[in-house]
Amino acid sequence: MKQTLDIDIELSGFPVGFTNPITGERVEIWFDSSLENLKRIIVEENYEEFEIYEQKLKEDSIHETNVETFIEHAKGTLEYQYDFFFGKGTFEKLYECVPDFDALERAYEPTIKAIVKKVEQQEKKRQKDRELAAKKLTKEFQKKKKQKVANKK
Numbered sequence: 454m455k456q457t458l459d460i461d462i463e464l465s466g467f468p469v470g471f472t473n474p475i476t477g478e479r480v481e482i483w484f485d486s487s488l489e490n491l492k493r494i495i496v497e498e499n500y501e502e503f504e505i506y507e508q509k510l511k512e513d514s515i516h517e518t519n520v521e522t523f524i525e526h527a528k529g530t531l532e533y534q535y536d537f538f539f540g541k542g543t544f545e546k547l548y549e550c551v552p553d554f555d556a557l558e559r560a561y562e563p564t565i566k567a568i569v570k571k572v573e574q575q576e577k578k579r580q581k582d583r584e585l586a587a588k589k590l591t592k593e594f595q596k597k598k599k600q601k602v603a604n605k606k
Contacts, residue, residue: 465490467571469539469564473551480550482539486572494538528554534561538568 465487472479531554532544547557 465575467575469568471547471550471560478550480546482543482546484539484568484571486575491572524554527558531558531561538565 464485466483466485468481469484470479470481532548535544535547535557536542544557548554551557
């Protein structure tokens, strides 16, 4: 019987933690830093979808003077942003842990900046790893080539 070779796969990404400063309750959300997800975030038509969503909110808020409605619209925008970066349902989990819209809104930009910094670090490491692998392969190839030449003599 043939034995299966198992390969452990390490997913691209990292956890991002949010802690309620009063209760100490903590939520960890996985950020997918795969090239496919980064492409989705940067390139895909989701921005058009968000612009349509924002336009609808603006139109609705013109007709609404109610503070509660304004807050719900602002919350909806923030929900869209968190869910866009981390996946559907993220904002709901965060809001359960930290039921303070204002605090989550203030945390959003620093969160994204920290993610961008981490992704840049990962990309530098990926690039360095690729370069090292290429050098190693080149070295091995040259070594084998020398051995072949030596064996022919």
